[in-house]
Amino acid sequence: MRIGLFGQFGSGNSGNDGSLEAMLAFLRMAVPDAQLLCICPRPDAVRQQFGLPAVPISGDQPTNPLLRWADITFGRVPRRIGDFFAAIRIARKLDFVIIPGTGILDDFCESPFGWPYVIFRWCLAAWLGGAKLAFVSIGAGPIRHPLSRFFMKSAARMASYRSYRDQLSYLFMKDIGIDVAQDRVYCDLAFGLSVPETSRGDAVHPVTVGVGVMAYSGWKKEGADGEAIYQAYLRKISDFVAWLLAQGMDVRLLTGGDVDRQTVGDLLRIVKEDQKNGVGNNITAEEMSSLHDIMDQVVKTDFVVATRYHNVICALSTGRPTISLGYAEKNDELLMRTGLPEFCHHVETFDVGEIKKQFLSMLERHEELQREVRRGVEIFRAQLGEQEDLLRVKLLGMPGRTRAV
Secondary structure, eight states: OEEEEEOSSSBBHHHHHHHHHHHHHHHHHHHHHHHHHHEEHHHHHHHHOOOOEESSSSSSOOSHHHHHHHHTTTHHHHHHEEEHHHHHHHHTOSSSEESSSSSSBBBBBOOTTTTTHHHHHHHHHHHHTTOEEEEEEEEEEEOOHHHHHHHHHHHHTTTSEESSSSSHHHHHHHTTTOOTTTTTOOOOOOGGOOOOOOOOSSSSSOEEEEEOOOOOSSSSSSSTTHHHHHHHHHHHHHHHHHHHTTTOEEEEEOSSBBTHHHHHHHHHHHHHHOGGOOOTOOOEEEOOOSHHHHHHHTOOSSSSSSSSSHHHHHHHHHTEEEEEESHHHHHHHHHHTTTOOOGGEEETTHHHHHHHHHHHHHHHHHHHHHHHHHHHHHHHHHHHHHHHHHHIIIIIIOOOOOOOO
């Protein structure tokens, strides 16, 4: 059995790589003899991190001056044609192409001929090459550009299996005209990852808050408003961190991708320049390159306030009550399904004063909220077990697991 795993892996986004890790764990248990291949932007990073054979999603820019001139003159059409036939050659050697998790079907910070077209190209190559295509626990929507929507809808229609990480994604696909009658809703694959010990121990310690930051500058990558959006977000999140420190609490900064490191640096500079906060050693910012690194940080906290979706998942997985400052409704649904619906805010419109009030409310309701979070996460993990059985039978053509009576 030959299985290709397609997605934005190895490019520095810990949430995406966590989805790949979770799918690899399932496949290596379910079909240990399968030949696995990752199709991704950074095959070198995937080979090093996961010990997995990998190929790039696209070819390199031509080095021949004539070919480079033709590529530029004709709007990269020659290279796109070459990439398409290369994808078909790879797909013909595969039995399955699986897209594991991630918010693969949205156009956040993407133009139509970025990832929307790349997804379409590889799904079409899988279909033409005779490989079964599966979207497993993916996120979908919004897709704001009409051409991006065409590419992604077309890709989804070629799949023999589709499941979503939330009801929001399922309803989005239904609303844009996809037949979802056979599709399922489970949860994000990252809830299947192992979590570290969650106890903070019996020693007396200050309240510690994990604050997840993001290099957020709006839905579109380009645009004159991007820097203003980023600066407004940075100013508000810095204000909140300074307030936590002034209350005598400790802060641990969380990231979700390499690009967030600049935001950490910007935030630290703002907070430490304000001498009246008396920062001292009460703020910690360590390197994180995986969801496991993030969870290792989260278990040293009591509460989390975060922007990135997978920061929120790490917090919930370890039982931490969480306030979300999300840029899409996917964060909101996570919190609604774990008993925290009132703690959802949008990254561009949240009010710092309201966040402070809600945080104080969380302090008073810590044990109650923690129970709700853990109950919701238990349901998520049971759903992933159900999906694994379905993948064995419906996709891989294997017998399901025998359950004890």
